Structures are given as structure tokens and as C-alpha cells.
Amino acid sequence: MFFASDNGAPVAPQVMAALVRANEGPAPSYGADAIMDGVRARIREIFEAPEAAVYLVATGTAANALSIATFCPPWGAVYCQPEAHIAVDECGAPEFFTAGAKLVHVDGPDGKIDPAALAHTVANATPVGVHHVQPAMLSLTNLTEAGTAYSVAEIAALAKVARAAGLPVHLDGARFANALVATNASPAEMTWRAGVDVLSFGGTKNGLMGVEAVVIFDPAKAWEFELRRKRAGHLFSKHRYLSAQMQAYLEDDLWLALARRANDAGQRLAAGLRALPDATLSFDPPANLMFAALPRGVHARARTAGAAYYIFSGAGNGPEDELLEARFVTSWSTTDEETDRFLSLIRG
Amino acid sequence: MFFASDNGAPVAPQVMAALVRANEGPAPSYGADAIMDGVRARIREIFEAPEAAVYLVATGTAANALSIATFCPPWGAVYCQPEAHIAVDECGAPEFFTAGAKLVHVDGPDGKIDPAALAHTVANATPVGVHHVQPAMLSLTNLTEAGTAYSVAEIAALAKVARAAGLPVHLDGARFANALVATNASPAEMTWRAGVDVLSFGGTKNGLMGVEAVVIFDPAKAWEFELRRKRAGHLFSKHRYLSAQMQAYLEDDLWLALARRANDAGQRLAAGLRALPDATLSFDPPANLMFAALPRGVHARARTAGAAYYIFSGAGNGPEDELLEARFVTSWSTTDEETDRFLSLIRG
Amino acid sequence: MFFASDNGAPVAPQVMAALVRANEGPAPSYGADAIMDGVRARIREIFEAPEAAVYLVATGTAANALSIATFCPPWGAVYCQPEAHIAVDECGAPEFFTAGAKLVHVDGPDGKIDPAALAHTVANATPVGVHHVQPAMLSLTNLTEAGTAYSVAEIAALAKVARAAGLPVHLDGARFANALVATNASPAEMTWRAGVDVLSFGGTKNGLMGVEAVVIFDPAKAWEFELRRKRAGHLFSKHRYLSAQMQAYLEDDLWLALARRANDAGQRLAAGLRALPDATLSFDPPANLMFAALPRGVHARARTAGAAYYIFSGAGNGPEDELLEARFVTSWSTTDEETDRFLSLIRG
Amino acid sequence: MFFASDNGAPVAPQVMAALVRANEGPAPSYGADAIMDGVRARIREIFEAPEAAVYLVATGTAANALSIATFCPPWGAVYCQPEAHIAVDECGAPEFFTAGAKLVHVDGPDGKIDPAALAHTVANATPVGVHHVQPAMLSLTNLTEAGTAYSVAEIAALAKVARAAGLPVHLDGARFANALVATNASPAEMTWRAGVDVLSFGGTKNGLMGVEAVVIFDPAKAWEFELRRKRAGHLFSKHRYLSAQMQAYLEDDLWLALARRANDAGQRLAAGLRALPDATLSFDPPANLMFAALPRGVHARARTAGAAYYIFSGAGNGPEDELLEARFVTSWSTTDEETDRFLSLIRG
Incomplete structure (x- = not known):
């Protein structure tokens, strides 16, 4: 009778089997393993995004904070829901990784951001002088922390407000698979087609040992992400074991x-x-x-x-x-x- | 014929078996797993350090950068050998984690720091006015990046210089086990008895999938380390899989x-x-x-x-x-x- | 008919005269000037705080951000009113100087923080696990941004809540003199006697060219403040001209x-x-x-x-x-x- | 008999007179004063750079650290001479402002960087993988800290190496006027015509009370500089008094x-x-x-x-x-x- 967290669940047997399989002989380190090539290709296929940059890290906090830091300057405002994981549960990781950006709360019913409230907040901040943090990013969470699910249309409505103001959109998908299943949406619909620029594609809460993919739909930011990942200690030497988990995760739509x-x-x-x-x-x-x-x-x-x-x-x-x-x-x-x-x- | 790196080696079978064993039912997350209790106790025993704080992270860069940030203020100088991993191979992770400390190089023969050179450098920096970074820490590596091993006496000689100047001592032990075996030293002799305050106790290069322990001999710094670890995205939700690797690593002196x-x-x-x-x-x-x-x-x-x-x-x-x-x-x-x-x- | 800001006013003639007077021959730089000795002594006298550390900087943002960074760790929460200058008008300076602390808003009537709301917020955040930023500091502003003035009793009530939780208290006194005059309080009553640990003692809005004093009532933090000031580029080489402004400001209670x-x-x-x-x-x-x-x-x-x-x-x-x-x-x-x-x- | 530092000298009488003159009635704050318009125009004229962005700050450390942070990412290497002010005398300000970039020393005779040594260092760092800080910038000082002067040709030779590697060039001109006089060069020759991208144009050591201009020859970086300046507490509310100093400094080639x-x-x-x-x-x-x-x-x-x-x-x-x-x-x-x-x- 364990309902404390999906973090407490064990690793899916298919994933454990993949780890055992990957454990044969030497392999190139730091992401140059052959399994990762397959993972990258498969994620691009699943997301119908042949240009997307795909990276693996081991924690959701790393996925979120690195994604945000790659798109938000130190003087930026990241709009998020007041209960967002990045706002409440990461001990200030986004502020640390961005060198001091500010999370600005926008609320709404059902644990979701209200598009009108977002539009109002952004409008009030524009035009913005040098004395204030600059509107920089929108970060959504789906499933939300309240357990509700944004529909594709809701994501799109929020992303539209953001993009009209020139703000990139991050989606914290620690429970992305749960949200997709709940809304019957496709990965592409829920992300880049709706206006999402970068996705924390969760695995750990859904049967992996500790792997989240970061999917950056515009590959222009890829190299910066790689440097930030390395510099934060989130590039794994024995990367094949992250790759193997993700490979098993995606295989046969596990x-x-x-x-x-x-x-x-x-x-x-x-x-x-x-x-x-x-x-x-x-x-x-x-x-x-x-x-x-x-x-x-x-x-x-x-x-x-x-x-x-x-x-x-x-x-x-x-x-x-x-x-x-x-x-x-x-x-x-x-x-x-x-x-x-x-x-x-x-x-x- | 793989001699590229010990990072390229697979996981030791005993470790993989432990992962499979740990994969039963739910478990408390974020380090509250029961396996970690055993790991902590065992590391304290091995190091003859009943008060030591013990934490697990997944990469050597995380272990080093978090250790250094916990002991070195943003305006500090960390003395290290010019080829040290922290100086060359971590894309500036120590600077990132410390919010801008400076690595100051001190060289010597055989890829080791020369104690006289260290003493000279520290003396030149003392007394130090407000215009300069402040002597703050010594970071050693054993095995060194050159493949040589500091003896216990050499560690102690360097730590003595550091401690005389009030500087805590970090030991990057990515290959700590190799150094111990090469020098026939005990864990306690090579660390706190020689004057080391915090150790990156490597596992990944020596048969683990991705686990390094950080051993802080003075537990007063423990809580700060925990906050820094969380904030950097290095606290694992499914922590039991890190614990299980380390447990197997230590069992029967594997x-x-x-x-x-x-x-x-x-x-x-x-x-x-x-x-x-x-x-x-x-x-x-x-x-x-x-x-x-x-x-x-x-x-x-x-x-x-x-x-x-x-x-x-x-x-x-x-x-x-x-x-x-x-x-x-x-x-x-x-x-x-x-x-x-x-x-x-x-x-x- | 200029009511845009007290920032737009000229320098008081007595202050300009003091600058001219100070412009004689060489003087030691970086705060070692003799005028500063007098300023330090006079501020300690005015505040009835013979141990206080006293520093001069040239902008209110520097005074606030350096004060906060000296008392708040990167993982800390600084409680402040939503319209506080540090929250709205400093382009994220506190986040920059602290390496990523978080400003948490607590509101109340008349542009002031309500003590009960503060107590509630702090209580909700205590005990606090490693996942969240840690309660770290209270920052008040007097005059408030709304133009109201906290009485000494109101400051004391808020500081009492903070201190009960172990939080140091910062007072942004960009208009400190206006608040004192409005409330008929003494400098000591409005600050350390009411529980304030560090004060941004404004001068620029009140007739100086560009000088704010930082008064740290517990001198244990003095050296850290000096290092942070230097490192932030806020230690002036020709410091005597800051000293001279402050000297004239204090003379005869100008x-x-x-x-x-x-x-x-x-x-x-x-x-x-x-x-x-x-x-x-x-x-x-x-x-x-x-x-x-x-x-x-x-x-x-x-x-x-x-x-x-x-x-x-x-x-x-x-x-x-x-x-x-x-x-x-x-x-x-x-x-x-x-x-x-x-x-x-x-x-x- | 004062030879301790040009920082110890008083303010030139023409400059003090200009401050007195500027002290009439109200003026727009934060750099919107009319005097600044004239300063900007005059600096563009002097440097034959009609597009240059021009800003004033009050200390050399601020000018240098803000300039470098505007051009160098957190994972960048800034090449500089080992005795450079930014390397030795700013208590780590460049590291702080850049969020952790690394200063890499390149030496040469006479306190100058040797172009061949620079070329060698940059070549060794290229191509550079994700494990290492990335070549990012060259910072020169003229006058050097050794008191020698780079000729225009020497600046150009170093800038050529930098630009061939895609690195922007900063010139710390705390004693720029002394260097120009010593080499009989024009401001344009010594800067953008020789390949300099951003200049710390010193005034404080040469008769001002505390003003340095930052001249950014490519205005694309201007807005980022303004945000960094504000966020660092280096935007002055009563900016007219900085402008007035610089105005007097430039008038009649004072x-x-x-x-x-x-x-x-x-x-x-x-x-x-x-x-x-x-x-x-x-x-x-x-x-x-x-x-x-x-x-x-x-x-x-x-x-x-x-x-x-x-x-x-x-x-x-x-x-x-x-x-x-x-x-x-x-x-x-x-x-x-x-x-x-x-x-x-x-x-x-």
C-alpha cells in the first residue's frame, strides 16, 4: 500500500534487463556510446522532430534547471505556477543554474496557469526598463503538481502568449507520459506543435532508475546545453547505462x-x-x-x-x-x- | 584491447547483482533508503571515522565541485596541481559551484604538488589584502592525473602546509582505491589522519555504474553539503540504486x-x-x-x-x-x- | 516643479563644499583615508553602536545587495514586501550577489509586511527539508516604497518574528532619514534596538552625490562584507570623496x-x-x-x-x-x- | 613626495569645477541627463566610432568585470597576462561577474603577452571538447601593470591572433591616456582599428573623482551591458555627476x-x-x-x-x-x- 510517490517505485523489469544487457565489455564514455545513437534517433522519431537535440541526465532537477539556464539569461524572469516543482521543490536550482534569474508566479484554477493572467503579467512587464528583470521564459508542468493535466489546447494557448512576447517555453514533463496518456495527445502535439521549445522528458517517476531526457527542439542551443551539463557535473562517464534505460523505456512504447x-x-x-x-x-x-x-x-x-x-x-x-x-x-x-x-x- | 579509460569498463557483476536485488518493491526516496544506512555505517567503519558525514553522488565532477564549494568561499583560492581534473577536465565546474572561486596552480615533480612550492605560494599570499582572492583550500588528487601515487607521508606533508595556513584539504579520489593498493595505505591513513577534510571517494572508474561517495570528516559541514547537492540536481530520488552500488562495492572489500x-x-x-x-x-x-x-x-x-x-x-x-x-x-x-x-x- | 524623484535633486551645498575641501593633495586610497576614520566614529556615535562595522558604497542597489549577500546563503529565502526595491527595481541584484537566493513576498496593509503574515509564512516553511530554499533573512524598507513609515514598534514586531526563527534582519534605509523624522525615532531605536542587523543607510536621495553607508551591527561579518564589496567593484580607490560626502552629511545633523x-x-x-x-x-x-x-x-x-x-x-x-x-x-x-x-x- | 599610486592624487580642478557647475536644479536620473548626451557624442568623436555604445561606471573593477562578463560566457577562458589587474587585484571580480569563467595566463617579456605564446595557447585549446573551458576572450592592459606600453602594432598583433580564433578583445585602459601619450597613438588606432572590441577607458587614475567609461565598439552588446550594470549596482541614480566629470575630462583634451x-x-x-x-x-x-x-x-x-x-x-x-x-x-x-x-x- 505505497502511495507516497512514484519516485518510490522500483525499476521496470524491462529496464533492469536492458542494464544487464548493456553491461558487456568496454564502451565509449560521455555519451559517445552506440546505444545513445539509437536513443537520439528514436526520440526524434517519437517527437516527429528530426532536428531535435537530445540529451540524458539523471535527475529531474538537472533536466529542468539546465533547460531553463540554457534559455533564460541571469536577468530574466521565468513565469511559472506558484506550486511548480522548479519554484518549490528544487532548493533554488533554477536560480543557481541561471546565475540568479527570478521565478515569477502566475496562478490560475486547477493548478494551471491562466492564459489571461499570463498575458496580463507579461503585458505589465512590457516595455520594461533596465531596473527590472526582463521577461524571459515560460515554464509549464504537465502533469501539474496538482495532478491535473493541461490539454494540448491549453498548452498552446499559454505558449501563444509567451511566443507573442518572444519568450521561449519550457515544459517540465517529469510525468509527461502520464499527461499524454491522460489527454490522448501525441508527443509532438503536446510539445513543439503547441509551441514548446524545450522539454524535460521524464523517465525516473515512470519506471526508470534515474534518467530524464532533455529534448531541445531548436538545435541552435545544443552546444550551450552540453557545456552547461558538463560544468554542472551532469555528464555521465558511463553514459551507456543512461542510454540503456532510455532505450528500454522507448522500446515497444514501454x-x-x-x-x-x-x-x-x-x-x-x-x-x-x-x-x-x-x-x-x-x-x-x-x-x-x-x-x-x-x-x-x-x-x-x-x-x-x-x-x-x-x-x-x-x-x-x-x-x-x-x-x-x-x-x-x-x-x-x-x-x-x-x-x-x-x-x-x-x-x- | 581497451586502454582508453577505466571509465569505459563495464560494471562489476557483483554490483549489477546488487542493483537487481535492490529492485524489489517500494523504497523511501532521496537517500532515506535503508541500504544507505548500511553504506554510511560501513564507510565510517572503513575510514575509522564514526562521525563522518557520507553522501553519494553520481559523477566525479559533482563530488569534487560540491566538496570544494562546501569548503571554499566565492572569493577563495583553491591550490591545485596544473593538470588536476578540477583544473582541466571539468569545464569550470569548481568555479560554477563556488560562484567564482579561483584555482591557483602549484606544480612539482611527478605530477604532484611540491610542498615547498605550496608553502611558498601560500606565504606569498599571506597576509593578503582585500584586493586579492583569499587562500582558501588545497585540493590534491590521488592517483594523480599523471598516474603517480602520493604516499601517505606526501599527503601529510602537503596537508601540514595547508593546515598551518588554516586551509581545509580536499582529496580527489576518483582512483582512491588504486592509490591505496599502490601505497599499501589504509583509508584513514590516506585521509583524515594525514590531514584531509573531505574526500571524493571514487567508485565509477573502479567497477560501479556511476557512484562516488563524498566523505566529510567534520560533520559540521554536512547540512550545507546536502543543500548544495540538492540545489545542483545531484540528490537522486531513487537513491537506493546508488546505495546498492556502494554497498556491493564495499562488501568483502570488493x-x-x-x-x-x-x-x-x-x-x-x-x-x-x-x-x-x-x-x-x-x-x-x-x-x-x-x-x-x-x-x-x-x-x-x-x-x-x-x-x-x-x-x-x-x-x-x-x-x-x-x-x-x-x-x-x-x-x-x-x-x-x-x-x-x-x-x-x-x-x- | 520637480516631483519625479528625490534622485533628481542636486547635491546639498554643504556636501559640495566638503568635496572641494577634501580635494587637497594626496590621500591614501581604498578607504584608508583619514576622513573615513571620522565618519566611522561618528556613525557609531549616532547609532550608539561602538562596535558596528561601517562601509561606504555609491549606490543603494550595491548597499542592499551586498548587505543581503553577506547574511543570506545562496539557498536562502529573503522575506520582503512585494513592492520592495530589492524585489522590483534592482534587476535581480540580490539574486546576482547571493548567487541565487530567492526573494519571497509577504504582504500587508499600507505597503508594509504584516507580522502575522510573516509569522505564518515562516512557520509554514519550518521545519524545512532539503528540497526547499531555507528561511534566511528578513528585509524591510523604511520609508516603504508606498511612502508609509514603519514605527519603531512595527519594526520591532517584525524583527521579533524573524529573530525567533533565527533570521537576521536587513533594513533598506534609502530614505532612512525621512523615516526617522516622520516617526521621531532615534537611529538606534529604529535599528539594532528594534532587532535590525544590517542597515543600508541612504544618503543619495537626501542630498549626497552618491553615497550610502552600510552599517553592520555585528562586526563578525565585516571582513566578508569587505571582500564582497571589492569583488563587486564597489570599493572606491579615491574613497576620500565618499567619506567627505558622508562627513558633511552627518555634521551638525545636516x-x-x-x-x-x-x-x-x-x-x-x-x-x-x-x-x-x-x-x-x-x-x-x-x-x-x-x-x-x-x-x-x-x-x-x-x-x-x-x-x-x-x-x-x-x-x-x-x-x-x-x-x-x-x-x-x-x-x-x-x-x-x-x-x-x-x-x-x-x-x- | 607621493609616488604610491595615481589613485591617491586629488581631482583635477577643472573636474571639480564641472561638478560644481552640474549641481544646479533637478536633472533626470540613471543616465538620462543631458550632459551624458554630450559625453557620448564626444567619445564617439574622439574614437571615430559613431556607433559605439558608451557607458559610465565609477570604478575600474566594475568597468573591467562588466566588460568581460558581457563578452565571455560562464564556461569561457579569458586569456590575460599573469600580473593583469583582472587576474591579481580584483578579488575575483571577473569570475563573479561572469558566473565562473576562468582567467588563463599567457606571459611574455616586459609584462606583455607574447603573440606567439598566445597563438600557441589558443591552438592547444582548439578544437576543444566539452570537458574544458572554451576559448572566449583576450584581455589586454595598456599601460601594462609593469609600466610598459603596448604599441598599436603590438595590440594589433595580439588582437589578430584572438580574432582568428573568434575571440573578442578587451582592453583594460585604466591608464589608457598614459599609454596613448607614451606611444603617440590615436584612440581609434589603439582600439577598434587594432581589433579591440571593448575598452575600459580610465579616468579615475588620471584626475577624475571616480569615473571610467566603457566603450563597446559593436553596439549589439549594449543592452546586455546595461542590464549587467544595473544588476551589479553600478548604474548611478545621480548620474549627472559622473557625466560632468567625464565631460570636463574630454573638454579641450584635458x-x-x-x-x-x-x-x-x-x-x-x-x-x-x-x-x-x-x-x-x-x-x-x-x-x-x-x-x-x-x-x-x-x-x-x-x-x-x-x-x-x-x-x-x-x-x-x-x-x-x-x-x-x-x-x-x-x-x-x-x-x-x-x-x-x-x-x-x-x-x-
Whole structure:
């Protein structure tokens, strides 16, 4: 009964098998391995982007911060949602990698940026004198941190505002596969066709050991990205093991199958939570991440039985029936049995 | 016949097995995994340093740059050998992580820093006014980039100079195991007992997939290191896979066995090169890294036969008998058969 | 009729005279001038802080950014009001000088931070894991950017919240003298006695050519400040000319006399604006900075007659009677005649 | 008898008069003052560069570090002479402003960079992989820190090497006027016609209170420079007082007259030193900066009599006749009487 994070899930067996397979004899280091050639070609194919620059790093924070630093100058403003991972959960990595750019929050309903609010913020900042940080970039997250999914049309509407102001668009796709599955969109539709310039294409939360691809649709920025990656210690000497993970991830669309599995588990869990008289699901989750309020007593029972998930404001003392919000995340490895056992448990 | 780099070697089978073993069910992320608890305890035991802070990162550049940034302020001077990895091969990572510290070169024979030269440089910089970068740190490398090994006494002599001036000491141990085996020293002797404050304890070049430990002997700096690691994108969500590699590395002293194997292969190769009438070994290599000059024609023959190693100034056109210097590195996976085949090949 | 900014005012004649006086023969450079010794002693006396470290720089942005960088690590959060100069008007200088710290906005009525809101924000951020920027500092501004003045009690209430959380407190006193005069407080009361650790003690807006003092009440940070100042290019070789300005500023309490003059001019202007049937003063200004809405037609008439002040959202086309907000700032050099002429002009 | 530094000299009377003149009524701030329009036009005229971007800052470190940061990326190598001010005397300002670029030393005779050595260093660094900092810039100093002057031909030879490798060229002209006078070159000849892209055009050491112009010959970098200047706290609100200094400096070629006066004083001093049996002038100084070795006893006599200049390795105890090297700098304010008195003093 593990719903703490998709980060806690193990590596998909196909990926582990690929690592074992890659472990034969010597191989060129630092990304010159033959497996990477195949990965690059395959990602270009999947994204229908034959010119795209493709790089692998091992963490989402690295993917995001390097992507942003490559497109945003030190005096730039990066527009993002207030709860964005880059704003809240990376200990200032974007500020570090950019040498001091500023994240400017733009909010909206459902954990998404509202295009009108973005347009208003950008308009207010333009024309902008030398005293202020300069509008520089838009960073979106899909799935959002709230568990909602931007549709292709929503991405496009936001990117349109950004591009009208000359701002490149970053998409933090730590859960990109989950978002695609939830919206039935193609990789190209969700990214460059909608106006995205650079994508953090997540793998770690979806069955890899630790690999995220960065896909830069305009290859003019490729060399700068490579230098920034090296300089940040994110170029791996034994790069073939990153390549092998990504190769297995893409083969036979394993990445989509894993995300579908995680999303299905999420739907099952959501349906169960929705049916509880005491529980309040904060919205209908389209994928594998959701928030629900449950009575303190129920949380206590779940914890005692070994269920793992994040309860906001802790589970300290208080009335048994006080509702405490919690976050639930399913993954490719969540089983129906596990979900059902948990639901049965909290039903009491 | 692969002598290009110990980075090109595969992962030791015991390590791959440990990864497979670790791949069971969910686990807490970001270093809270149970395996890490064992790793921390074991490293403290090995180093006879029960208070040491122990962290894992995935690249040597990250280990070095984070270690240096934790001990050196932005206005500091880091004394290092001119060919040090931090000075030459990290695309300015120390400068990036420290927000602009300066690497100041101090040379000496055999690719080592000369203690007298260090003392002289530090003395010249002291007392130092506000106009100059401030003496801040000493960074050593063992094995050195030249393939030589500092003895414990040599480390201690250099650290003594540093500590007399109040400078903390970093040891880049990307090939720490090779250095220990070559000098018959214990981990504690080579580090804190000799005056080292922070160690990049390499694993990647010695059979791991991508793990280096950072061992900070004074735990007062631990929390700052953690924040810097996170902020640099070097805290892994699925950390258990880093822990598992390091666990296997340390178990039954596998790390020393792998290094011994690499060093033995190096000795075999060196003996063979030394015996060649045309070759000039630049010095007697104590471990697994060496430089030798060979005739251009011999290099060409080796290349054609598939031998991989680094030839300086390329292998362009020129007289067949012109001596061109090359670097050879053996690894835990180098076989005697492979070495002998190569030696036989270049003997002609 | 110049109400655009106190930055636009000339240098007080006593200050210009001091510059001329200082221009005799050679003098030690970089702050070792004898005049600076007197300035240091006098500032310590005025602030009743015999241990304080005192430095001069030439711009408010330098004073603020250096002060903050000296107290806030790269991974820190600096709490400030959303309209603070450091947040809006310094093109990211605090982020640059700190190597990427984050400014976190806390709002409240009257352009001031609300202590309860600050307490809530800090509490929410504590205990804080490694994933998030760490609560690090509080930065206040007095006069605020809204033209209001924090009382000593208000400063103390905010500083109490900060100090309870272990956060040092910075006071941006670009208009410190105006705030003191407006609140009848002493320098010590408004700063260290209220819990302030470091003060940007403004001079430029109040009659100097370009000098701000930084007063660090705990001298332990002094040397770091000096290094940061030098490294940022803010240590002046011909420092005596900064010293001379500050000397004249402090002599016979010229600084307070100039601020009193500016505040009196502000009161006269405010009284006049308040009396206008068409104008809406946004609040009762305690000092020399105020905001008022006037009909577009009145603005047009004022502009034509040569009045200079800042109109928000420009003065483009629109109905004559539409109210447009404007900012008015008086200075030590504003004359009653000038104010009266302007008031008479806009009265029509 | 002040030969410690041209930084210690007072402000030229014409400049002080211009400051007094500028101190009338209000003026637009942040560089929008009318005086600056004239300064910009005049500098373009003097440099025969009608498109050049012209900015004022108050310190040489700011001029240099901002210039370099505008042209050199964080992963760049800046080639400079080992004793260059940017390398030795700015506490790492270039590293700070560039977010971690590396200064790479190239030496040569007479305190100048040798073009062949530069070509060799750049060639060795090209082609350069991702592991190394990238050749990015050449920074020259004229007058050099050794007191020698590059001729126009020497500047051009070095710039040719740089430009062949695609590297922009910075000239640190803290003593640019002294160099021009010493070489009889025109401003255009010494800069853009010789291949210089950006100039720190010094004023402070040559009679100003604290103003250096930055002249960027390709205006494409102008806006980036403005943002970096603001963000670094080097945009002055009361900018007219910088403009006024520079205006007076340029009027009637005051700047060249002041430099000629300083150089003449230097020649007089050098001639006197050369004539001393005990003194060794390290080279024939072409301008106002020189090094000479004198017996310890002579130094002691000079000190006692109030002469101020810099003695290397101090003047501690030792034999009376031991030669200790010292630096002597004359300025526009050095009088013949003062020089003669000093020479007479040390002649004993």
C-alpha cells in the first residue's frame, strides 16, 4: 500500500534487463556510446522532430534547471505556477543554474496557469526598463503538481502568449507520459506543435532508475546545453547505462504502457476514494496523482496498517473526525490488489 | 584491447547483482533508503571515522565541485596541481559551484604538488589584502592525473602546509582505491589522519555504474553539503540504486579487489611496454595509469587492430618512427589475455 | 516643479563644499583615508553602536545587495514586501550577489509586511527539508516604497518574528532619514534596538552625490562584507570623496535637517492635494513620498507647464476626467514656491 | 613626495569645477541627463566610432568585470597576462561577474603577452571538447601593470591572433591616456582599428573623482551591458555627476594634458633614478609607472622623510645595502619640486 510517490517505485523489469544487457565489455564514455545513437534517433522519431537535440541526465532537477539556464539569461524572469516543482521543490536550482534569474508566479484554477493572467503579467512587464528583470521564459508542468493535466489546447494557448512576447517555453514533463496518456495527445502535439521549445522528458517517476531526457527542439542551443551539463557535473562517464534505460523505456512504447498502468491505478484509487462518505477528493484526477481529505482517525488506521502516503500538516493530535488532506500517487508498480486492500482498510 | 579509460569498463557483476536485488518493491526516496544506512555505517567503519558525514553522488565532477564549494568561499583560492581534473577536465565546474572561486596552480615533480612550492605560494599570499582572492583550500588528487601515487607521508606533508595556513584539504579520489593498493595505505591513513577534510571517494572508474561517495570528516559541514547537492540536481530520488552500488562495492572489500586487479593489469602492461626497444615509459607506474611514447607506425598498427587508447597530438601524418606519447589505462575488467595480445601486437 | 524623484535633486551645498575641501593633495586610497576614520566614529556615535562595522558604497542597489549577500546563503529565502526595491527595481541584484537566493513576498496593509503574515509564512516553511530554499533573512524598507513609515514598534514586531526563527534582519534605509523624522525615532531605536542587523543607510536621495553607508551591527561579518564589496567593484580607490560626502552629511545633523525639509515639502504638497476636489490622495503621507489620482486633463495641464512626476499607466488618450494615479516625491531642494505653483496649476 | 599610486592624487580642478557647475536644479536620473548626451557624442568623436555604445561606471573593477562578463560566457577562458589587474587585484571580480569563467595566463617579456605564446595557447585549446573551458576572450592592459606600453602594432598583433580564433578583445585602459601619450597613438588606432572590441577607458587614475567609461565598439552588446550594470549596482541614480566629470575630462583634451603631465613627471623621476649609482631601474619607463631597486637604507631614509611608495617584500630588518624593489607612480598632480626633492633625498 505505497502511495507516497512514484519516485518510490522500483525499476521496470524491462529496464533492469536492458542494464544487464548493456553491461558487456568496454564502451565509449560521455555519451559517445552506440546505444545513445539509437536513443537520439528514436526520440526524434517519437517527437516527429528530426532536428531535435537530445540529451540524458539523471535527475529531474538537472533536466529542468539546465533547460531553463540554457534559455533564460541571469536577468530574466521565468513565469511559472506558484506550486511548480522548479519554484518549490528544487532548493533554488533554477536560480543557481541561471546565475540568479527570478521565478515569477502566475496562478490560475486547477493548478494551471491562466492564459489571461499570463498575458496580463507579461503585458505589465512590457516595455520594461533596465531596473527590472526582463521577461524571459515560460515554464509549464504537465502533469501539474496538482495532478491535473493541461490539454494540448491549453498548452498552446499559454505558449501563444509567451511566443507573442518572444519568450521561449519550457515544459517540465517529469510525468509527461502520464499527461499524454491522460489527454490522448501525441508527443509532438503536446510539445513543439503547441509551441514548446524545450522539454524535460521524464523517465525516473515512470519506471526508470534515474534518467530524464532533455529534448531541445531548436538545435541552435545544443552546444550551450552540453557545456552547461558538463560544468554542472551532469555528464555521465558511463553514459551507456543512461542510454540503456532510455532505450528500454522507448522500446515497444514501454513508457506509455507504464504510464497507462499508473494512470489506471490512479483511476481505481480515485473511484474508491470518491465512493467513501467521509472522503473528499479535491478534483477528478485524470492520471496518477490526487489529493483527498480523510478523517484523522482513518489516516491513523491506514498508517498503522502500513499504508504510505503524504499527509499535509502532519497527523498530530486532534479530533478523530477532523479532515486532513493527503496526497496519493500511484505508479506503474501499483497493483489492483494493493489499491483494493487500501480502500477496504480506510472504508473501515 | 581497451586502454582508453577505466571509465569505459563495464560494471562489476557483483554490483549489477546488487542493483537487481535492490529492485524489489517500494523504497523511501532521496537517500532515506535503508541500504544507505548500511553504506554510511560501513564507510565510517572503513575510514575509522564514526562521525563522518557520507553522501553519494553520481559523477566525479559533482563530488569534487560540491566538496570544494562546501569548503571554499566565492572569493577563495583553491591550490591545485596544473593538470588536476578540477583544473582541466571539468569545464569550470569548481568555479560554477563556488560562484567564482579561483584555482591557483602549484606544480612539482611527478605530477604532484611540491610542498615547498605550496608553502611558498601560500606565504606569498599571506597576509593578503582585500584586493586579492583569499587562500582558501588545497585540493590534491590521488592517483594523480599523471598516474603517480602520493604516499601517505606526501599527503601529510602537503596537508601540514595547508593546515598551518588554516586551509581545509580536499582529496580527489576518483582512483582512491588504486592509490591505496599502490601505497599499501589504509583509508584513514590516506585521509583524515594525514590531514584531509573531505574526500571524493571514487567508485565509477573502479567497477560501479556511476557512484562516488563524498566523505566529510567534520560533520559540521554536512547540512550545507546536502543543500548544495540538492540545489545542483545531484540528490537522486531513487537513491537506493546508488546505495546498492556502494554497498556491493564495499562488501568483502570488493573495491580493493577490483583496484588490485586494475593495478596488476597496469603492472603487466607497464612491464611489457618497458621491454619494448622503441617505447619510452614516462615513469614507473605504480597503479593502472601510464604514459608511453611509441612510434607512429606502431600506433597505426595498434589502431588498425582495434586497440583503443588516447594518443596525444593525434596520429596525423608524419614519419613512421616519430615517437608519439599516449595514455594507457587499465581497469578491473582488463584481462591478461587482452594485455598480452596488445603487447604482442605492438612488438610487431 | 520637480516631483519625479528625490534622485533628481542636486547635491546639498554643504556636501559640495566638503568635496572641494577634501580635494587637497594626496590621500591614501581604498578607504584608508583619514576622513573615513571620522565618519566611522561618528556613525557609531549616532547609532550608539561602538562596535558596528561601517562601509561606504555609491549606490543603494550595491548597499542592499551586498548587505543581503553577506547574511543570506545562496539557498536562502529573503522575506520582503512585494513592492520592495530589492524585489522590483534592482534587476535581480540580490539574486546576482547571493548567487541565487530567492526573494519571497509577504504582504500587508499600507505597503508594509504584516507580522502575522510573516509569522505564518515562516512557520509554514519550518521545519524545512532539503528540497526547499531555507528561511534566511528578513528585509524591510523604511520609508516603504508606498511612502508609509514603519514605527519603531512595527519594526520591532517584525524583527521579533524573524529573530525567533533565527533570521537576521536587513533594513533598506534609502530614505532612512525621512523615516526617522516622520516617526521621531532615534537611529538606534529604529535599528539594532528594534532587532535590525544590517542597515543600508541612504544618503543619495537626501542630498549626497552618491553615497550610502552600510552599517553592520555585528562586526563578525565585516571582513566578508569587505571582500564582497571589492569583488563587486564597489570599493572606491579615491574613497576620500565618499567619506567627505558622508562627513558633511552627518555634521551638525545636516542629514536630519535635509530630511525634515523634504518631509515638510511633502506635507505641504499633500495638504494641497488633499484639498483638491478632483484629487484622491491614497493615504496620508508621513514623509516625502505620496500617491494621488488626478484627472487626465489635470495631468496634461501639469505636464504642459513643465511639472515632472511619474504617472502610472502613462497619460495616453482617454476621457479628460478619468483619474490616473501618480507618484509625487519631494526632496530637500523642493521649494515652497515650487509646490505652491504646482498646486495652483493643478487647481486650474 | 607621493609616488604610491595615481589613485591617491586629488581631482583635477577643472573636474571639480564641472561638478560644481552640474549641481544646479533637478536633472533626470540613471543616465538620462543631458550632459551624458554630450559625453557620448564626444567619445564617439574622439574614437571615430559613431556607433559605439558608451557607458559610465565609477570604478575600474566594475568597468573591467562588466566588460568581460558581457563578452565571455560562464564556461569561457579569458586569456590575460599573469600580473593583469583582472587576474591579481580584483578579488575575483571577473569570475563573479561572469558566473565562473576562468582567467588563463599567457606571459611574455616586459609584462606583455607574447603573440606567439598566445597563438600557441589558443591552438592547444582548439578544437576543444566539452570537458574544458572554451576559448572566449583576450584581455589586454595598456599601460601594462609593469609600466610598459603596448604599441598599436603590438595590440594589433595580439588582437589578430584572438580574432582568428573568434575571440573578442578587451582592453583594460585604466591608464589608457598614459599609454596613448607614451606611444603617440590615436584612440581609434589603439582600439577598434587594432581589433579591440571593448575598452575600459580610465579616468579615475588620471584626475577624475571616480569615473571610467566603457566603450563597446559593436553596439549589439549594449543592452546586455546595461542590464549587467544595473544588476551589479553600478548604474548611478545621480548620474549627472559622473557625466560632468567625464565631460570636463574630454573638454579641450584635458585627459591628454593630464596624462602628459603624469608621464613627464615619470620621465623626470626615471631619469633621476637612473642616475643613481645604487638604484636599478627595471626598464626604461615610457609613462608614469616604474619599478626600481634601492638599498634598504635609502628606503628607510625616504620613509622617514615622508616619501610614500610601495616597497615589495616590505622593508623589514636586513643589511642596509640590500636592494629592495619598489614601485613608483607619478600622477597629473606630481610636481617637479616634489620629484626633485625626493631624488635629492635618496641621493643622500
